[in-house]
Amino acid sequence: xxxxxxxxxxxxxxxxxxxxxxxxxxxxxxxxxxxxxxxxxxxxxxxxxxxxxxxxxxxxxxxxxxxxxxxxxxxxxxxxxxxxxxxxxxxxxxxxxxxxxxxxxxxxxxxxxxxxxxxxxxxxxxxxxxxxxxxxxxxxxxxxxxxxxxxxxxxxxxxxxxxxxxxxxxxxxxxxxxxxxxxxxxxxxxxxxxxxxxxxxxxxxxxxxxxxxxxxxxxxxxxxxxxxxxxxxxxxxxxxxxxxxxxxxxxxxxxxxxxxxxxxxxxxxxxxxxx
Amino acid sequence: xxxxxxxxxxxxxxxxxxxxxxxxxxxxxxxxxxxxxxxxxxxxxxxxxxxxxxxxxxxxxxxxxxxxxxxxxxxxxxxxxxxxxxxxxxxxxxxxxxxxxxxxxxxxxxxxxxxxxxxxxxxxxxxxxxxxxxxxxxxxxxxxxxxxxxxxxxxxxxxxxxxxxxxxxxxxxxxxxxxxxxxxxxxxxxxxxxxxxxxxxxxxxxxxxxxxxxxxxxxxxxxxxxxxxxxxxxxxxxxxxxxxxxxxxxxxxxxxxxxxxxxxxxxxxxxxxxxxxxxxxxxxxxxxxxxxxxxxxxxxxxxxxxxxxxxxxxxxxxxxxxxxxxxxxxxxxxxxxxxxxxxxxxxxxxxxxxxxxxxxxxxxxxxxxxx
Numbered sequence: 173x174x175x176x177x178x179x180x181x182x183x184x185x186x187x188x189x190x191x192x193x194x195x196x197x198x199x200x201x202x203x204x205x206x207x208x209x210x211x212x213x214x215x216x217x218x219x220x221x222x223x224x225x226x227x228x229x230x231x232x233x234x235x236x237x238x239x240x241x242x243x244x245x246x247x248x249x250x251x252x253x254x255x256x257x258x259x260x261x262x263x264x265x266x267x268x269x270x271x272x273x274x275x276x277x278x279x280x281x282x283x284x285x286x287x288x289x290x291x292x293x294x295x296x297x298x299x300x301x302x303x304x305x306x307x308x309x310x311x312x313x314x315x316x317x318x319x320x321x322x323x324x325x326x327x328x329x330x331x332x333x334x335x336x337x338x339x340x341x342x343x344x345x346x347x348x349x350x351x352x353x354x355x356x357x358x359x360x361x362x363x364x365x366x367x368x369x370x371x372x373x374x375x376x377x378x379x380x381x382x383x384x385x386x387x388x389x390x391x392x393x394x395x396x397x398x399x400x401x402x403x404x405x406x407x408x409x410x411x412x413x414x415x416x417x418x419x420x421x422x423x424x425x426x427x428x429x430x431x432x433x434x435x436x437x438x439x440x441x442x443x444x445x446x447x
Numbered sequence: 448x449x450x451x452x453x454x455x456x457x458x459x460x461x462x463x464x465x466x467x468x469x470x471x472x473x474x475x476x477x478x479x480x481x482x483x484x485x486x487x488x489x490x491x492x493x494x495x496x497x498x499x500x501x502x503x504x505x506x507x508x509x510x511x512x513x514x515x516x517x518x519x520x521x522x523x524x525x526x527x528x529x530x531x532x533x534x535x536x537x538x539x540x541x542x543x544x545x546x547x548x549x550x551x552x553x554x555x556x557x558x559x560x561x562x563x564x565x566x567x568x569x570x571x572x573x574x575x576x577x578x579x580x581x582x583x584x585x586x587x588x589x590x591x592x593x594x595x596x597x598x599x600x601x602x603x604x605x606x607x608x609x610x611x612x613x614x615x616x617x618x619x620x621x622x623x624x625x626x627x628x629x630x631x632x633x634x635x636x637x638x639x640x641x642x643x644x645x646x647x648x649x650x651x652x653x654x655x656x657x658x659x660x661x662x663x664x665x666x667x668x669x670x671x672x673x674x675x676x677x678x679x680x681x682x683x684x685x686x687x688x689x690x691x692x693x694x695x696x697x698x699x700x701x702x703x704x705x706x707x708x709x710x711x712x713x714x715x716x717x718x719x720x721x722x723x724x725x726x727x728x729x730x731x732x733x734x735x736x737x738x739x740x741x742x743x744x745x746x747x748x749x750x751x752x753x754x755x756x757x758x759x760x761x762x763x764x765x766x767x768x769x770x771x772x773x774x775x776x777x778x779x780x781x782x783x784x785x786x787x788x789x790x791x792x793x794x795x796x797x798x799x800x801x802x803x804x805x806x807x808x809x810x811x812x813x814x815x816x817x818x
Binding site: 182185186188189192193195196197198199200202203206215216217219220259262263265266267270272275276277278280281282283284285287288289290291292293294295296297300316319320322323326345350351352376379380381382383386387397400401404405411414415417418421422425426428429430433436437440441 | 451453454455457458459461462464465466468469472473474475476477479480483545548549551553559561562563564565566567568569570571572573574576577578579580581583584585586587590591594692696697700701704745749752753755756759760763773776777780781786789790792793794796797800804805808809811812815816
């Protein structure tokens with residue numbers, strides 16, 4: 173690496189970046205210090221100060237309160253992620269390697285489902301789940317997440333499979349392989365990165381979702397976001413608990429982001445940048 | 448070749464379940480909501496599992512836009528428009544700015560990128576809970592200046608009752624027409640050099656509409672029976688700041704990916720031609736990334752139109768100052784059990800979203816066809 177001279181320009185660059193980084197880290201710092209304070213030590217004017225005595229009890233309290241929600245979210249997220257990813261992979265395979273007359277239009281119609289404000293399907297979704305006796309529990313929520321996850325998962329896999337040379341598929345066909353054996357023997361073994369990107373994306377989306385959680389589940393089946401909103405809502409809250417709860421709700425997705433950030437960003441870009 | 452055609456059928460049958468699911472859950476449900484919004488949802492028997500619905504046409508919409516009870520919705524809609532515009536300006540601007548800084552490859556670029564993007568992975572409920580505490584009066588952000596020897600801020604981030612840019616709802620049609628006129632004029636100026644005739648047509652129609660409203664504005668009917676003021680509620684500023692914090696990392700990632708895609712040759716050529724760094728971004732890089740800007744605008748406006756979680760977590764669902772149609776829809780439907788009105792609000796949101804998204808998807812579809 174070549175050495176860079178210290179110029180006014182580079183000083184300005186680093187100063188601006190440091191200020192921006194502080195702005196972005198400010199909420200994380202605030203959540204951590206508040207969660208670590210004793211309830212009686214929390215006051216508005218001293219909210220930025222490091223706690224005099226570290227109090228880890230807020231975390232065990234938050235874990236105790238939010239444990240059922242955490243488990244609900246885990247079941248919901250894992251099941252719905254697997255369902256929507258597997259279906260998305262098959263759809264992407266058809267959309268990229270088995271185009272038929274009108275398949276591009278079908279694909280565009282799929283994509284539209286990704287961009288609708290979900291309020292517009294909320295009432296019929298609520299009624300349909302009620303009629304199917306799925307309202308209130310996790311299975312209904314899982315179904316909703318699988319169906320409305322199809323557009324984005326199909327999109328990511330379609331773009332991913334577009335990179336697999338068609339010649340590879342053709343030669344497998346000449347060897348006598350059919351639709352499913354090409355998928356299992358040629359396409360699927362090459363799709364591990366695609367599965368990682370898609371499932372991480374779906375995992376964070378479903379884990380973080382709130383609107384359906386609050387509208388479609390009863391209390392015992394509330395996911396973590398709804399549990400946290402209830403914990404933090406209300407006026408007379410002592411702030412150490414909501415902050416500890418926020419950290420607890422953030423840890424799984426933050427871990428994904430920090431350790432597998434590369435794949436997370438690919439999912440992020442897939443929704444907007446073409447191929 | 449019999450095998451091949453059987454494979455085609457298998458491919459179609461593989462896709463079929465998803466097609467049916469999307470067909471029913473997206474398109475069928477949208478149709479159902481449109482129908483619901485044109486009924487009275489059974490009036491008194493509304494809580495029954497299957498109420499007897501009566502067709503009322505556009506009455507629910509008329510009530511929302513010009514009726515006495517729709518006042519809250521109208522303020523929410525105005526909030527959402529200001530909210531979208533400020534979020535777009537803020538997140539695209541800040542994201543682009545950070546991307547340009549990081550494009551100069553400072554040391555620690557990876558770490559900085561991680562810091563700028565981590566809010567994107569969080570739930571709105573998590574970030575909303577934390578920002579609510581950060582924006583508490585007499586605490587958090589407001590006491591920061593005291594660490595630099597300054598007076599603390601006294602702004603009521605989430606509970607301020609002041610509003611700016613206030614207008615009278617009676618004038619909404621006239622204001623919209625002025626908007627049309629302005630858009631026509633701007634569109635005319637944009638093509639002034641490339642296509643004179645087109646530009647002149649657009650300028651003329653823009654000026655004509657503007658002049659007409661200015662001279663004969665009284666002909667345009669009032670949208671409401673009495674004066675009703677709406678404006679930009681300053682209490683929304685805190686929510687806008689939190690959203691910008693959460694989403695400018697996203698636009699940064701988009702632009703960084705775009706900048707990295709521009710070949711070094713092109714950059715060197717621009718520099719050889721004597722372009723300064725600022726000139727390179729202004730005249731070469733940013734115009735080249737127009738598709739990325741369009742994607743960012745589409746996705747951010749989609750997010751701001753359905754914004755529910757963050758406002759719920761920051762101010763609770765019942766705060767009128769920071770209301771949003773997405774929250775209003777939830778309260779109207781699931782708290783007040785007025786399903787038909789809730790459906791009408793949802794359709795208004797949907798139509799606004801569709802005006803952005805349909806042209807975007809159609810142009811992408813055409814582009815795929817050309818390749």
